[in-house]
């Protein structure tokens with residue numbers, strides 16, 4: 001080998017060594033950090049349907065083996081039902097059914113899972129290397145306008161209540177309704193009863209979750225709350241202007257309150273390009289496509305299948321990247337500092353995720369990306385879980 005060949009080989013070795021060293025450093029930081037995810041819909045997607053998530057669930061985002069691979073320590077399990085109840089007794093009964101199924105799962109696997117209700121129990125679970133489950137109830141409609149039901153949910157383990165889902169309720173308006181149906185609203189923001197809900201949550205040590213809420217509800221709730229709030233799964237409006245992402249003033253208000261915003265992974269909340277592509281493939285476009293293919297082939301079923309393939313391919317090509325997601329973290333850090341941002345994947349509740357973040361085994365890539373961007377070990381630890389833990393500690 002001549003001199004320049006030797007030099008090239010040396011440079012390649014140096015590059016590989018440095019890549020290996022930074023991968024090792026990222027893995028060390030990730031493994032030592034406490035990783036908390038603010039929101040996962042595996043309860044409604046799998047657990048309540050009788051799936052054993054301690055076994056692989058390849059058609060879903062979430063199962064215990066992949067959680068372990070991803071280094072997750074603490075998961076807020078979303079208890080979610082829409083405005084129309086599954087149980088004939090109503091949406092409160094739906095919440096109870098889901099908590100029953102989650103408790104049963106934990107009881108069947110006491111060596112691997114633990115349901116925690118206090119900061120101390122979380123710490124104990126982490127020490128015992130169990131996956132610590134916390135309950136987050138997503139949608140204030142589930143208390144059925146009754147503070148006694150709120151108390152009962154707290155006794156069963158509820159540690160945050162998302163004041164609204166996409167649907168408003170009698171005492172709080174949602175982001176969707178405040179944005180798209182403002183004319184039809186009976187009230188906007190929190191009613192007097194809504195403020196008493198926030199006070200009761202504060203008294204009981206349940207976090208007030210402001211993901212999904214309209215801006216008026218957000219500001220009313222943050223004014224009424226004496227404790228730091230959480231946004232369990234929300235991203236940044238300025239990077240992706242969709243109805244339920246949070247604006248700069250909201251981010252500043254969360255920082256002032258000492259709360260935390262956990263970034264949602266949904267492609268449509270991360271990337272403007274993805275949203276634009278989705279909007280361009282709307283129902284009228286679909287109808288036109290199917291009509292045109294049907295006319296040519298005389299087969300409407302085949303036309304529909306062709307549309308499905310086309311839609312999937314186009315949306316797949318529009319997926320954002322891991323770097324786009326890290327931009328949302330960066331944005332909050334640059335605006336208000338590194339104390340107010342966390343992780344709130346929304347896995348198993350979303351139809352599209354960024355490239356590189358395909359399931360719950362992929363969290364270490366976020367650590368590697370932040371390290372690559374020059375984040376310190378201390379900052380990364382805050383973002384992965386330290387900030388959410390601080391908010392938890394202030395409440396329960």
Ligand SMILES: [Zn+2]
Nearest residue numbers: 138212233349
């Ligand atoms: Zn949600």
